Amino acid sequence: MAGLRVLVGVKRVIDYAVKTQGVKHSLNPFCEIALEEGVRLRERGAAAEVVAVSVGTRVCQETLRTALALGADRGVLVEVGEGAAVGPREAAAALAGLAGRLRPHLVLLGKQAIDDDCNQTGQLLAAMLDWPQGTFASRVEPEGEWVRVQREVDGGLETLRLRLPAVLTADLRLNEPRYATLPNIMKAKKKPLEVVAASEFLGGGSPPAPPRLRVLKLEEPPPRGGGQRVDDVPALLERLRASGCI
Amino acid sequence: MGRGGTGALPPAADCAGAAGPRAGGRAPRGSWAAAMLLSRCPSSSRARQCFHALKLIKRECLPSLHIARCVSTASVPRITTHYTIHPRDKDKRWEGVNMERFAEEADVVIVGAGPAGLSAAIRLKQLAAEHSKEIRVCLVEKASQIGAHTLSGACLEPRSLQELFPDWKERGAPLNTPVTEDKFGILTKKYRIPVPILPGLPMVNHGNYIVRLGHFVSWLGEQAEALGVEVYPGYAAAEVLFHEDGSVKGIATNDVGIQKDGAPKATFERGLELHAKVTVFAEGCHGHLAKQLYKKYNLREKCQPQSYGIGLKELWTIDEKKWKPGRVEHTVGWPLDRHTYGGSFLYHLNEGEPLVALGFVVGLDYQNPYLNPFREFQRWKHHPSVQPTLEGGTRIAYGARALNEGGFQSIPKLTFPGGLLIGCSPGLMNVPKIKGTHTAMKSGMLASEAIFSQLINENLQSKTIGLDVQEYEENLKKSWVWKELYAVRNIRPSCHSILGVYGGMIYTGIFYWILRGMEPWTLKHPGPDFAQLKPAKDCTPIEYPKPDGKISFDLLSSVALSGTNHEHDQPAHLTLKDDSIPVNRNLAVFDGPEQRFCPAGVYEYIPLETGEGSRLQINAQNCVHCKTCDIKDPSQNINWVVPEGGGGPAYNGM
Numbered sequence: 001m002a003g004l005r006v007l008v009g010v011k012r013v014i015d016y017a018v019k020t021q022g023v024k025h026s027l028n029p030f031c032e033i034a035l036e037e038g039v040r041l042r043e044r045g046a047a048a049e050v051v052a053v054s055v056g057t058r059v060c061q062e063t064l065r066t067a068l069a070l071g072a073d074r075g076v077l078v079e080v081g082e083g084a085a086v087g088p089r090e091a092a093a094a095l096a097g098l099a100g101r102l103r104p105h106l107v108l109l110g111k112q113a114i115d116d117d118c119n120q121t122g123q124l125l126a127a128m129l130d131w132p133q134g135t136f137a138s139r140v141e142p143e144g145e146w147v148r149v150q151r152e153v154d155g156g157l158e159t160l161r162l163r164l165p166a167v168l169t170a171d172l173r174l175n176e177p178r179y180a181t182l183p184n185i186m187k188a189k190k191k192p193l194e195v196v197a198a199s200e201f202l203g204g205g206s207p208p209a210p211p212r213l214r215v216l217k218l219e220e221p222p223p224r225g226g227g228q229r230v231d232d233v234p235a236l237l238e239r240l241r242a243s244g245c246i
Numbered sequence: 247m248g249r250g251g252t253g254a255l256p257p258a259a260d261c262a263g264a265a266g267p268r269a270g271g272r273a274p275r276g277s278w279a280a281a282m283l284l285s286r287c288p289s290s291s292r293a294r295q296c297f298h299a300l301k302l303i304k305r306e307c308l309p310s311l312h313i314a315r316c317v318s319t320a321s322v323p324r325i326t327t328h329y330t331i332h333p334r335d336k337d338k339r340w341e342g343v344n345m346e347r348f349a350e351e352a353d354v355v356i357v358g359a360g361p362a363g364l365s366a367a368i369r370l371k372q373l374a375a376e377h378s379k380e381i382r383v384c385l386v387e388k389a390s391q392i393g394a395h396t397l398s399g400a401c402l403e404p405r406s407l408q409e410l411f412p413d414w415k416e417r418g419a420p421l422n423t424p425v426t427e428d429k430f431g432i433l434t435k436k437y438r439i440p441v442p443i444l445p446g447l448p449m450v451n452h453g454n455y456i457v458r459l460g461h462f463v464s465w466l467g468e469q470a471e472a473l474g475v476e477v478y479p480g481y482a483a484a485e486v487l488f489h490e491d492g493s494v495k496g497i498a499t500n501d502v503g504i505q506k507d508g509a510p511k512a513t514f515e516r517g518l519e520l521h522a523k524v525t526v527f528a529e530g531c532h533g534h535l536a537k538q539l540y541k542k543y544n545l546r547e548k549c550q551p552q553s554y555g556i557g558l559k560e561l562w563t564i565d566e567k568k569w570k571p572g573r574v575e576h577t578v579g580w581p582l583d584r585h586t587y588g589g590s591f592l593y594h595l596n597e598g599e600p601l602v603a604l605g606f607v608v609g610l611d612y613q614n615p616y617l618n619p620f621r622e623f624q625r626w627k628h629h630p631s632v633q634p635t636l637e638g639g640t641r642i643a644y645g646a647r648a649l650n651e652g653g654f655q656s657i658p659k660l661t662f663p664g665g666l667l668i669g670c671s672p673g674l675m676n677v678p679k680i681k682g683t684h685t686a687m688k689s690g691m692l693a694s695e696a697i698f699s700q701l702i703n704e705n706l707q708s709k710t711i712g713l714d715v716q717e718y719e720e721n722l723k724k725s726w727v728w729k730e731l732y733a734v735r736n737i738r739p740s741c742h743s744i745l746g747v748y749g750g751m752i753y754t755g756i757f758y759w760i761l762r763g764m765e766p767w768t769l770k771h772p773g774p775d776f777a778q779l780k781p782a783k784d785c786t787p788i789e790y791p792k793p794d795g796k797i798s799f800d801l802l803s804s805v806a807l808s809g810t811n812h813e814h815d816q817p818a819h820l821t822l823k824d825d826s827i828p829v830n831r832n833l834a835v836f837d838g839p840e841q842r843f844c845p846a847g848v849y850e851y852i853p854l855e856t857g858e859g860s861r862l863q864i865n866a867q868n869c870v871h872c873k874t875c876d877i878k879d880p881s882q883n884i885n886w887v888v889p890e891g892g893g894g895p896a897y898n899g900m
Contacts, residue, residue: 015390015809015896016811017809017810017811017896023391023896023898023899024390024391024394024809024896024898026390176511176512176513177513178513178515179502179503179513179515179890180480181502181515181517181518182386182478182481182499182517182518183348183350183518185478185481186350186518
């Protein structure tokens with residue numbers, strides 16, 4: 001089936017190189033890989049349209065503009081209120097609602113976001129839509145009404161054949177994303193970017209359900225204590241016994 | 247004398263002969279001159295000259311003999327792979343690669359989104375709106391976000407901001423900390439001697455604001471975008487484009503997708519050409535494109551070489567009890583000796599939490615190659631008058647940047663066909679005030695006014711395709727910027743006497759405070775900074791204390807706090823014109839000063855695996871774009887070029 005419509009989720013995260021006081025945000029690297037795959041599918045003729053979606057506050061429009069510069073045809077922002085928590089469940093619910101409206105054949109997501117490392121949105125989304133899922137994809141090949149997915153699993157590589165529509169999540173080795181070059185950034189300004197209120201998908205008008213996740217504490221790992229040298233193995237064993245390790 | 251002369255001749259001849267062909271013609275000039283002198287000095291009246299020449303030979307020739315022996319047959323591992331040193335049209339790996347570039351036309355292109363560049367952009371759009379004209383203004387900036395590469399103390403004099411946006415307060419400009427207290431001291435190892443700041447001295451800060459310049463620049467960026475300026479962060483201007491008549495046509499942004507070894511990646515794409523009627527270069531201190539423009543248009547013919555300092559800075563949250571919002575503190579003296587220009591700053595910000603901005607500046611005309619500006623900064627923090635403020639606090643940011651110290655004497659010609667220079671790029675900093683932002687902004691505004699009048703002049707007859715906006719320089723010379731810089735022109739150079747920095751202070755007290763710079767003479771700088779370095783064997787290594795991890799820190803953890811990063815698989819942007827010079831000259835003669843003056847640990851001399859000797863390793867990913875290496879390399883072999891856009895530090899309100 002040529003002419004697939006591909007929905008790609010993109011998340012705005014704190015840049016991976018920044019240590020503290022992160023103000024520099026960028027497109028989640030795994031989402032970039034998913035987007036690159038979508039764009040390559042379109043360039044190969046397998047897909048007809050790539051729609052980039054982000055769920056977040058208004059500032060996520062920047063991220064969508066970057067996605068447009070990287071090759072998406074149009075962007076949709078599912079806008080939440082300032083301060084609203086968007087965890088995997090909320091993101092999946094929003095994407096599910098949007099999928100109901102846009103009717104994509106394939107949803108491509110990054111396997112996880114580098115800020116929370118949840119690795120849940122793709123799986124939750126597939127469950128909500130009752131679609132097959134191919135997570136940790138390292139190769140994607142559409143075959144008519146099916147898609148062949150090679151997955152990176154603990155034991156090696158697993159190949160699945162899923163009936164479309166399906167949800168796939170991208171792993172690192174799926175592809176190497178292209179650069180967002182300046183001519184493309186300029187072209188991206190003319191591509192359509194739609195803003196949709198999240199309330200349409202997350203609890204229709206009434207205040208959305210309270211977040212299921214609550215951050216109790218966030219702290220830096222304790223500073224590394226000094227190590228101690230021991231002279232020989234018996235001394236080591238004694239130390240280990242004394243500290244209760246053995 | 248003849249005997250002495252003959253006695254000395256064999257070494258001279260040896261030296262001249264050996265150093266000549268074997269070291270590949272890189273014999274120091276001194277030895278040739280010395281050899282010539284010796285062969286012509288028969289009479290005893292020239293004895294002193296001959297001995298001096300002998301000394302010259304000993305100093306300069308013998309090391310190079312040694313080098314000649316060590317290096318003549320050894321091959322130098324290739325360090326530099328950048329295409330500016332190894333052109334791609336001669337590189338087989340680039341055969342068949344499409345090198346076409348797209349081009350966009352704008353009215354004005356501005357390189358660099360700092361205070362100068364943004365003020366210029368804003369002013370252009372303000373004028374366009376006033377006159378109901380449409381002009382396309384494009385601004386390119388190598389940082390991924392506006393403000394991410396901005397670093398400064400900073401004490402802002404709001405004069406130019408007031409002119410640009412009289413309603414800056416209502417617009418929410420982040421000037422939250424008016425200066426309430428101004429303190430100045432001279433430090434000795436244990437004590438601090440307070441120096442009264444009399445009204446009228448350049449460092450009086452009444453009416454000024456302590457700002458986080460990165461945030462201020464971000465805010466300017468928002469104002470610019472709101473006015474319709476096309477701002478493109480994450481895209482570095484890598485190349486200047488020229489018309490056939492030699493005038494500037496515009497710039498091209500960096501190519502992307504080149505491997506570390508210089509070969510193209512699958513994702514290779516050419517940069518974009520931005521053509522403009524006028525290109526404004528606002529790259530900040532020691533811009534890499536400005537460096538090329540100086541040469542091409544001979545802009546530095548009539549001015550002195552620029553002199554620089556390196557500024558290192560940290561942000562700390564401190565114990566609330568020690569927090570004195572609005573306080574500005576400066577010191578000179580310890581840990582630097584009186585011949586090394588430099589000093590510290592410590593500003594207490596007032597933005598809700600107890601935050602201080604502190605840092606250290608070292609003049610890059612220092613002579614001792616063992617000097618390590620980063621470690622001077624770290625050890626200054628332990629001074630009894632400084633350490634208590636920081637105790638119990640947490641360091642949250644670090645960064646560094648070179649700054650101008652040449653002042654009035656070093657300002658080059660500012661305009662050329664198709665372009666002009668604004669801000670810290672040509673160098674408009676008021677050195678004793680340690681302020682350059684207000685003059686940078688004003689220069690940007692004046693540039694835009696001059697450009698705009700040419701753009702709307704329908705009867706304009708330009709001799710070149712790129713417009714030559716000479717009125718900008720003329721107007722700058724008539725403005726308060728020029729008067730201000732002229733008045734303080736002699737303060738920095740007055741530090742070059744035997745009294746060093748204290749001579750400068752005395753000079754300021756006498757001549758500036760009383761005469762306000764009206765003395766009829768203009769003192770000179772001794773020469774370019776890189777030439778001030780003495781050979782290592784003439785200097786004493788400095789013993790720096792180990793960082794304690796609470797007040798002072800090691801280099802690598804500091805670099806991590808700068809948030810700097812670059813795409814690792816790209817050619818190193820610290821390019822060497824000659825890969826063999828670092829080991830042969832910098833290490834041999836100066837003990838590798840780049841290991842010490844780089845505030846990010848980019849340069850390391852690693853012992854070779856084969857045993858003897860070292861090689862230079864360039865950790866380009868650490869670079870914080872301070873430009874110190876390009877300035878201070880005694881061999882002027884390092885050429886800093888722009889890396890892939892978006893790389894570099896991720897400063898937040900520095």
